[in-house]
Every structure is written in C-alpha cells, then in structure tokens.
Amino acid sequence: MSDTLLEINNLVKHYPSVKAVNGIDISLNAGICFGLLGPNGAGKTTTVEILEGILSPTSGDILYKGQPLGDQFRKEAGIMFQSTALQDYITVAETLKMFARFYTRNADLDELIQRCNLTDYLHQDNRELSGGQRQRLLLAIALVNDPDIIFLDEPTTGLDPQARRNFWELINDIKAEGKTIILTTHYMDEAYTLCDEIAIMDHGKIIAEGTPKDLLAKHFNDVVLQLPESVMNGFDLSAFTAHSRHGHVEITTCDVDEVISVLIKNNISLAQLQIRSRTLDDLFLELTGKELRA
Amino acid sequence: MLLNRFLALLSTRNKEFLRDRSSLGWNILMPVLIVAGFAFAFSGDLGNQFKVGVLNQHTATAESQRFLELRHIDFYPVDTITSALSKVQRHQVDMLFDAEKQQYWINTESPAGYMVEKVLLGVASQGFEKQSVSGKQIRYIDWVIPGILSMNMMFSALFGVGFVIVRYRKNGMLKRLKATPITAFEYLSAQIVSRMMLIMVVTAFVFYGTNFFVDFVMNGSHLSLFLIFALGALSMISLGLVIAARMTSEETAGGLLNLFSWPMMFFSGVWFSLEGAAPAMQAIAEVFPLTHVTAAARAIMIDGASLLEVGYHILVLLAQSIVFLALGSWYFKWD
Numbered sequence: 186m187s188d189t190l191l192e193i194n195n196l197v198k199h200y201p202s203v204k205a206v207n208g209i210d211i212s213l214n215a216g217i218c219f220g221l222l223g224p225n226g227a228g229k230t231t232t233v234e235i236l237e238g239i240l241s242p243t244s245g246d247i248l249y250k251g252q253p254l255g256d257q258f259r260k261e262a263g264i265m266f267q268s269t270a271l272q273d274y275i276t277v278a279e280t281l282k283m284f285a286r287f288y289t290r291n292a293d294l295d296e297l298i299q300r301c302n303l304t305d306y307l308h309q310d311n312r313e314l315s316g317g318q319r320q321r322l323l324l325a326i327a328l329v330n331d332p333d334i335i336f337l338d339e340p341t342t343g344l345d346p347q348a349r350r351n352f353w354e355l356i357n358d359i360k361a362e363g364k365t366i367i368l369t370t371h372y373m374d375e376a377y378t379l380c381d382e383i384a385i386m387d388h389g390k391i392i393a394e395g396t397p398k399d400l401l402a403k404h405f406n407d408v409v410l411q412l413p414e415s416v417m418n419g420f421d422l423s424a425f426t427a428h429s430r431h432g433h434v435e436i437t438t439c440d441v442d443e444v445i446s447v448l449i450k451n452n453i454s455l456a457q458l459q460i461r462s463r464t465l466d467d468l469f470l471e472l473t474g475k476e477l478r479a
Numbered sequence: 480m481l482l483n484r485f486l487a488l489l490s491t492r493n494k495e496f497l498r499d500r501s502s503l504g505w506n507i508l509m510p511v512l513i514v515a516g517f518a519f520a521f522s523g524d525l526g527n528q529f530k531v532g533v534l535n536q537h538t539a540t541a542e543s544q545r546f547l548e549l550r551h552i553d554f555y556p557v558d559t560i561t562s563a564l565s566k567v568q569r570h571q572v573d574m575l576f577d578a579e580k581q582q583y584w585i586n587t588e589s590p591a592g593y594m595v596e597k598v599l600l601g602v603a604s605q606g607f608e609k610q611s612v613s614g615k616q617i618r619y620i621d622w623v624i625p626g627i628l629s630m631n632m633m634f635s636a637l638f639g640v641g642f643v644i645v646r647y648r649k650n651g652m653l654k655r656l657k658a659t660p661i662t663a664f665e666y667l668s669a670q671i672v673s674r675m676m677l678i679m680v681v682t683a684f685v686f687y688g689t690n691f692f693v694d695f696v697m698n699g700s701h702l703s704l705f706l707i708f709a710l711g712a713l714s715m716i717s718l719g720l721v722i723a724a725r726m727t728s729e730e731t732a733g734g735l736l737n738l739f740s741w742p743m744m745f746f747s748g749v750w751f752s753l754e755g756a757a758p759a760m761q762a763i764a765e766v767f768p769l770t771h772v773t774a775a776a777r778a779i780m781i782d783g784a785s786l787l788e789v790g791y792h793i794l795v796l797l798a799q800s801i802v803f804l805a806l807g808s809w810y811f812k813w814d
C-alpha cells in the first residue's frame with residue numbers, strides 16, 4: 186500500500202490578471218515535514234490555500250488519502266493561517282473548547298495546553314495575548330482535532346528569536362508523532378531545520394524540489410568566504426567570483442587555500458574572515474534571483 | 480454533531496456579546512434614554528390649543544361655520560369617522576365634529592373635550608347633537624413606545640449581525656471557520672439565534688424597565704407582542720445577513736446598513752403616523768420590516784389586537800424573513 190497522503194496533479198489557479206499557480210505536481214508521503222518556499226507573489230499561499238480547501242483550483246486534482254478533498258479532509262486537517270483573528274472577549278480555554286466541539290475526534294485538551302505552553306494564559310482574553318502566546322494558541326487550535334495533516338503558514342513570522350526557537354521545538358515534537366506537516370516560511374534556517382523535503386516556487390511553478398541537503402549538494406560544491414568591505418582597501422576582486430552583500434564581500438570558491446593566499450599576499454586582514462557552507466538562502470537567491478527576506 | 484457545533488458557536492457568540500459591556504450597555508441604554516427624553520418633553524402641559532377633527536368641512540352649515548371660524552382651536556379635516564373616533568377615545572383629538580350634520584363626539588373622560596363642548600355651545604347653541612365616547616387617554620409616549628422598541632431591535636439586528644459578520648470576514652475569522660467542518664448553515668443559524676435571544680432579552684428588559692417609570696399602555700397580550708417582536712427580529716436579522724453576505728469592508732457595510740436603517744427609522748411610522756402621508760411614502764414604508772413590526776406592536780399594545788387582527792403584518796414579516804434568509808444563505812461567502 187502506498188504511503189502517499191496528499192497527491193497534487195497539474196494544479197492550476199488562474200485569476201483574470203495573473204496565473205498564480207501554473208501546473209504544479211506534488212506527492213507527499215505521510216509523516217514528513219514538507220516546506221514550500223518562494224518569494225512574495227510566487228504562488229505559494231495560493232497553492233497552500235487550495236490544498237487547505239479554502240480556494241478552488243481552476244483545474245487539477247488534489248487527492249487526500251486517495252480521495253478528493255471533502256468532509257474527511259476537513260475533519261483530519263489542522264490549519265494555522267498566517268494571520269487569524271480570534272474572537273474578542275473570549276478566553277484561551279473557551280476558544281480551544283469551541284474549536285474542539287467542531288470535531289468528532291479530539292486531542293487531549295489538557296495535554297495540548299501543556300504542550301503549547303498555554304497553562305498560564307488559559308483564562309486570559311484573546312485580545313491580551315502577546316505575539317508568541319497567540320501563535321501557540323493558533324497552533325493548539327490547529328492541533329485540537331488530533332489532525333493527520335497540519336498546514337503551518339509562516340508560523341514564526343513576527344516572533345522574536347527565542348519564541349521562534351521554542352516554536353521549532355513544538356513543531357519537532359509534532360513531527361516526532363508521525364504527523365504530516367506542510368510548512369510555508371520565509372526563514373531558510375527554519376526550513377533547513379524543520380523540513381524533510383522542500384519545494385521552491387517561483388512564477389507559479391516549482392523550480393526545485395528535494396531534501397535540503399540533496400538540493401544544496403546538487404547545486405553547490407563550493408564555499409563562501411566573507412570579509413567586511415572595510416578591510417578590502419579597494420582590492421580588485423575581478424579574478425574571483427565575488428559580490429557585495431549586507432556590507433560584506435562574499436567570495437565563492439572551491440579552493441579556499443588559493444583565495445586565502447592571494448588575500449594574504451595583498452595584505453588584506455583576515456581577522457574577521459568567515460567561511461561558511463552554502464545555505465538555502467544561497468540556493469534561493471541562485472534559483473529565483475531574489476532575496477527571500479526582502 | 481451538527482447540534483454540538485451549533486451550540487458551540489451560539490454560546491461563544493453570546494459570551495462575546497454579553498462581555499462587551501459598552502455594546503450591551505448601549506443596546507439597553509439607548510431606548511431608555513429616548514423614552515426618558517420623550518417622557519420629559521411631553522410631561523408638561525403643552526396642550527394650549529384644542530384639537531378638533533372636522534367631517535364634511537366643505538358642506539358646513541352656517542351654524543357650524545361660526546364654530547369653525549374660532550381662533551386658538553386647531554380644526555383639521557378627517558375623511559372617515561372610524562379612525563377619528565378612536566383618536567377621540569384615546570384623547571388624541573378633543574372633539575370630532577360633523578359640520579354638515581351638526582353632530583359632535585367628545586370623550587366623557589376628557590377635560591379638554593368638556594371645554595371644547597362648552598365653547599361650541601357658547602357660539603352656536605342651536606341644533607347640535609351630542610355623542611359620547613369613552614376611553615383611557617393615549618399619550619404620545621404610549622403611541623411612540625412600540626416604535627422605539629422596534630427601532631432599537633432594528634439597529635441591534637442589522638448592525639449586531641451584519642457588521643459583526645463583515646468584521647469577522649475582514650479579519651480572517653470566517654476563513655478560519657471555513658477550514659473546519661462547520662457549514663455556512665450552522666454558522667448563520669448560530670448568529671441568528673444568538674442575536675434573537677439577545678434582542679428578546681434586551682427588549683424585555685427595556686420594555687419592563689421603561690414601563691416601571693413611564694407606565695405606558697399595554698392593552699394586548701404579552702405573548703402576542705413577544706411573538707411579533709421575535710418575528711420582527713428574525714426578519715431584520717435576515718436583512719442584515721443579506722447586506723453582509725459578501726461584503727469585506729466595514730466602511731462600506733456601515734454605509735449600506737445606514738442606508739437601510741435611517742429611512743426605516745424615519746418612514747416606518749415610528750415617530751409619526753403614516754396616515755395622510757404621500758402615497759409614494761406609504762408604498763415605500765410598506766416594504767420596510769420595521770413598518771410592520773411597529774404597526775403590529777402598536778395595534779397589540781394600544782388596541783389590544785389579537786394575532787389574527789395583525790395577521791397581515793405577520794404574513795409580510797414571515798415572507799420577508801424567508802426571502803431574506805434564502806437570499807443571505809445563498810449569497811453568503813466565507814472570505
């Protein structure tokens with residue numbers, strides 16, 4: 186029996202003035218975390234909203250457990266939108282109970298509250314929650330029906346680094362339970378840390394797909410040397426593959442020793458030299474020509 | 480399960496409304512303030528002019544003409560004796576005078592009627608036939624209260640449902656609910672029932688609270704009045720659903736809700752009788768649910784009318800509710 190949980194064939198969504206999704210195919214096995222990445226306007230939110238059953242496609246098939254999206258999917262899917270308002274004057278506990286009553290299958294609410302670290306805010310009005318508390322509540326709502334598939338749309342946008350790390354731990358816990366996760370994010374480190382597979386979208390199409398490591402290995406065999414522009418003293422870099430980025434010069438090379446010896450010969454200080462492997466940020470930039478966090 | 484989902488939405492919506500103190504307070508306070516304002520405005524002796532309804536004014540006898548030429552009496556023409564007589568019974572008119580047949584009707588319990596009769600007999604003592612009617616005085620406050628209760632219900636129904644749905648659509652709450660097994664029918668039913676419950680409780684509170692201070696006339700059945708208000712609330716909530724079915728802008732929705740509510744407030748017979756109004760205005764008023772709630776509530780409260788006697792208004796409200804509900808549900812969009 187196939188492990189495929191979600192199968193998308195030739196998905197198309199056209200608006201009168203734009204082709205938002207232009208024929209994409211995705212096959213998702215159960216139990217993986219799948220990351221959908223893309224610059225603004227790439228079509229990833231439209232794609233995810235079609236998969237969530239919020240938008241209707243212009244054409245194409247979506248099969249969940251071998252069946253078109255329907256009642257079973259709505260009962261077994263957990264969704265965390267990027268921005269969802271919660272009802273005013275209602276407490277965290279009441280919100281969770283309301284959503285729980287929408288479903289026949291429920292997660293253990295006490296356990297969920299503990300896991301999402303909501304115990305201290307249970308009787309707090311939704312309006313009084315901080316950004317992190319609010320995201321944890323939205324995640325708890327997405328998990329309230331003990332879903333088989335979970336959609337997380339930019340779940341850590343706007344959170345501070347500490348809150349993001351905490352959120353990642355939560356998502357890793359959920360992964361460990363064998364749930365299938367579809368994650369859209371602007372953060373490449375997030376995608377690299379959490380996703381088993383990623384797809385990069387641009388102009389409504391998937392332009393690269395695979396595990397983060399495979400994609401990096403496929404596209405890069407070099408490393409990046411970074412130095413502050415201020416220490417370069419007008420040194421001519423035309424002999425190297427180099428460019429400026431965020432106040433630094435980045436030299437891309439397969440031969441680190443050669444580059445370093447040239448820099449030393451030219452009296453360039455290496456005190457602030459950093460050498461890093463290629464990241465998903467680089468891959469994204471190479472494939473789309475755009476910086477993701479622009 | 481359908482019931483469980485419905486009850487979850489209903490109870491949350493009720494809590495949300497009851498905890499929103501400013502909204503709740505305004506819903507209760509506004510009609511009380513209006514009634515208090517009117518009670519205060521009409522509490523003094525403003526009747527410095529007698530009011531006489533005149534039948535057959537154009538064919539008045541010479542004897543009648545002498546009476547009609549008197550100053551400081553407001554003579555106004557009437558067409559039918561029935562409605563004019565009920566006004567005499569309610570002390571809204573001091574005398575009904577038939578200028579051709581030289582007959583007059585006064586309310587034996589009305590001091591003003593007694594005074595006008597003395598004036599009539601003083602200037603034209605010969606050949607006037609007296610007819611007596613009786614009835615408790617209906618003050619303007621008694622007449623206007625059914626309209627104020629209905630109007631308050633209208634604002635609560637239109638803005639309480641219409642505006643809230645648009646706000647939830649705009650901020651993504653409806654989109655979130657769409658991603659659950661909740662159906663549009665369950666969601667809309669919960670909104671309607673929640674608002675109806677709240678409207679009926681608030682209306683009852685305002686009704687009995689105001690009556691405690693103003694002691695207005697209530698000649699009909701409380702149950703009949705309850706049913707009329709419930710039907711009126713359903714009809715106006717459904718109208719709110721139609722207006723809010725697809726809108727995503729609170730500003731546009733607010734404008735459209737005002738576009739419906741303000742003409743209804745002025746042209747549904749809440750503040751003044753539509754009798755004698757231009758036929759076009761009467762035709763427009765006929766379309767408004769508020770016209771029928773007000774007319775039926777007024778007939779029950781003042782005339783003690785039965786549900787059968789206000790059957791026409793019930794039928795219109797029922798038909799409007801069905802049409803608005805069908806239209807609102809069919810046209811409804813989550814996002």
